[in-house]
Amino acid sequence: MGLCKRKETAEITEKKPEELDENGGIKMKKQISLFQGVAIIVGIIIGSGIFVSPVGILQNVRSVGMAFVLWIVCGIYNALGAVCYAELGTSIPQSGGEYVYIRRAFGDMASFVCLWIDFLLICPVGIAAMGLMFSVYLLKPIYSDCDVSETPTRLLAALISTLLIAVNCVNVKWATKVQVVITISKLIALAAVIIIGFYYIGKGEVENFQNSFEDSDTSAGAIALAFYSGFWAYSGWSYLNFLVDELVNPVRNLPLAIFISMTLVIIVYLLANVAYLGVLSPLQMLSSPAVAVTFADQTLGPVKWIMPILIAISVSGTMNGTALGMSRLFFIGAGNGHLPQVVSMINYKRLTPMPSLLIILILTLIFQNTGDIFYLIEMEGFGFASILVMTFASQVYLRYKEPDLERPIKVPIALPASLCFISLAIVILTFYQKPHESFLALGLVAGGTVLYCIGGKWKNKPKSIQDKIDWGTMFVQKMLLVVPPSKPEDLQFE
Template structure:
């Protein structure tokens, strides 16, 4: 890891001698990522990532645990506020440390290389590829459902279509950042139209007097800590994705203004849409009908949309596709930054000198995601992903608190009361503990994978006296990949060349 032969100097010199043109080159001739993400694009990216399958499926999980409509609404709002507060904390970190890489950069600055690598490894192995594999399979299932309305969808067809959509989205991200953000804008509009359709139909039913589901709405509520915690976990998953824009800070136009604005606008939109969508669901479906539904939006469409009910599974598939696109866009920059700091093979820190996109990072994500698509139990892996994400949040909020004492004079365009990240850190710790209690097998397996990452770090990064034949082989492989993908180091001063 962090390896690159001196033979790559050939490509590095070409990169700095004016072989590329455009706004991506600074006056010193460096090739770097472009600032092309506006406030509108930022809002579209965050909303596009958050509004995935969650609102179309998760209402069942919350209602099932708290057992009442009223308390489920309370949990949706509380979960939204919690995630919004987390997003605000990320906004402080993102404007104080305006570098792409998000949580990896913050943890590294606070605690050093090993905790930062653990964060990078969790994202690399558990969060990003597992999430993309699961979402691509969900996309495939929803898109094929209208074709196979009365029989089981062929497994081979599901996996092939999932692989195709994954490769297509990775290709779009490889070709042009503007294409990726434009795709995200189109998909975000599509999913908001889907939610808007649900909301309009629900309001129509309420106007007709269909309000039985809201009578005695807190009756039989389960206020136990376990029920509320499990419901909170479901809502937490539905709102996940708000942190991904911090991975792209280097590419945001005027990040000090646009990053916090994008987070604030998008989180407000999502909370309102989620709450109103749940009201719409219950205007049409009884709580019992919702609990029997594997995908509440599809059941809703079956009950209200008649011959055009097939549209809803397609809209859900498009929604999931948007989450996949935003995930690939954000995480590719995270791994790119990690490699730039010498914690991954240096080829991942390279970008295409014509298109200015991190193609090696994107291709690694694609390969890992395709491997996870072959799993016979993808939902088992998703539960491990939840453990990984909660663990990363603990580290991020702890880093935010520690940086207040370590670097008190760090410029902070946004400065929050320190009690806020302390509170969120404690809540995240509780979530991790509850994950061990509720899902011990998945949690301990994930813990083992994290421990394996530490071993790889010691071998790949800390072991400096590697054999010469190994270094030569890695150098030749790096040059070969550079030639095939036409990639170069964008900023040699920031790369570990050992």
């Protein structure tokens, strides 16, 4: 194929034994500990949602009591989904998350659809939106009396996105340490909200909790929409499965990290919602564009400016964790021929999937310069729910296809089957609520399928075309100092 050979790179022979596989080729090291794994999951889940829009449930069910019921139900649902992912991650301990599980169950085409949705609709759009949100809240103290200007918002969003991707390119440990620091920062911010809120409750500010189920809207539509809002507030628990190859002792640490992080997030979310209602009335919450900022305005006095900054830090943690996890997904997918081959390569000095990370950055910067980023964010919901349907369906099917597969964790088959049905209902609801975004997403997936047939299935390309592809691959290899992983065929399930 004309690629730069890894054996021809002298520096590879200087690598430490743990950085080489049994054939002497390079690989990504197992260097993510249990503590760092918990920090990654918590750092991704607790992003802007609990600070900015915990009203998503309240505005649909219309009562404090029902809102808390839905927060608990949504937390349990996502925790059960995380348990299913723990089974999949320990029985198929490979980086790539749901992409790997879907490919093993349903084959090449289904896994490509999953990868394409993540590649185009979920990862770069999510990071782009979070980058813009980071900018808005970091600049809010400067533009205290007016809306934040669009130009500095986009420039700062591009800067933070580039910085976080650069950290991930240089060193995985740096990326996980950044995630730990940011996670601790956002937990401190939430602790401040909780302590202040409970202080007000201790002074007798409990009128917002009286008759808490009065005027509840318990219709199926209201509950479904409220569940939808809560479902996304907890999203992010699956990202550690993308990093299984780099997780120390994954059979033990993956389920532990998921259990610890989900328990912590559910408790923190419930306490934060109680604290908000100790200071703000339901009406104030519903009319606030950012509940934590309104909360700070009424409680922190002259230091109220600190809350927008803490929100920005929180959002950057979600951005960092998303880049860390998704880059591994694209790395694995490229190794299976679903993306350009160079995306499956590793920088031989840093042992990081640099091409994959840079692709994420390029797409992120493109989306940050579009005129209607929030329209695309709504499509992201459709994409993620669709992937969950395929993932839970693959878990059910693998029980019959590979009954003898070693499963260190084994959940009742009814659990993934039920979650598959619920996720499918969410997809149908998305079509009903957001038909334009949903059909556009379907169109993008269909377009990706055409590219897959041309790039992935067209094996015998004319020599003139193949030579150009090889030249481009070698050019990128030389620029980024990347080489193929030791055994790309190990990524296949054929």
